Amino acid sequence: MKKFIPLIAVISIVLSSCGAYNGAIVSMPTIRQQGEWHLEGAVSPWPFVEVAPPFGHVSAAVGLTDHVAVAANADAARLYAQIMGGAYFPVNEKFVWEVYGGAGLGHGINDSEGWVSKKEDYVDYKVGFVQADCGWRNLTGFLHIDVSLGLKTGLLFYDREMLDDASDEYRYLYSSGKNMVFSPMVEVRFGWEHVKFNLKAAKSLMFGIAGSEVLEMAPVDVGVGVDVFLPMRKKRK
Secondary structure, eight states: OGGGHHHHHHHHHHHTOOOSBOOOOOOOOOOOSTTOEEEEEEEOOTTSSOSSSOOOEEEEEEESSSSEEEEEEEETTTTEEEEEEEEEEEOSSSEEEEEEEEEEEEEEEEEEEOSSOEEEEEEEEEEEEEEEEEEEOOOOSSTTOEEEEEEEEEEEEEEEEEEEOGGGOOEEEEEEEEEEEEEEEEEEEEESSSEEEEEEEEOOEEEEETTOOOOOBOSOEEEEEEEEEEOOOOOOO
């Protein structure tokens, strides 16, 4: 039983988590050529996101040329949306590198309740970022397994309003600032060649700049869903 205690502790922390910033789970398109579309839908199962029902994110990406792609994401559960564009570089039929630049908008809520007070923390934020990722597509003939790894880093600007009712006195506290954000990501897909299930996870690390407060966030962000790869155009002879 003792060997399961660390695992139980980790699960307990994750299941009780909430945070003002929850923009970690985004797509890693792994586009391979012009004309290919990658559509994705995923949810972050309750209680990872404290809303009911557990709405999730949708994303779409397309290869505009043999090396240029664009993508967009919208996430109802985390109240977050982003767009990005960049370049992709296929190495062979299975492996591809990608580099994107983009911007996102979000709104976060972080509630905490103690014995004598309740705090409600509301944050509006904007983020500019660079995302680099790589992926292996259809590594196996059985289940057509994909594996993607990525790192998203950027600068986040926030405006924050906190309601504190300690000692029966309602106080509104306002602040603004900026944080550096680093989000390593991993995703595994499996299923058929053009329709696959996905499992994904990401962790956000934040650092305050010029004395700014560091926003609270979930220890880890997870998602499960479905991917669709629409047929590519036929290769030129």
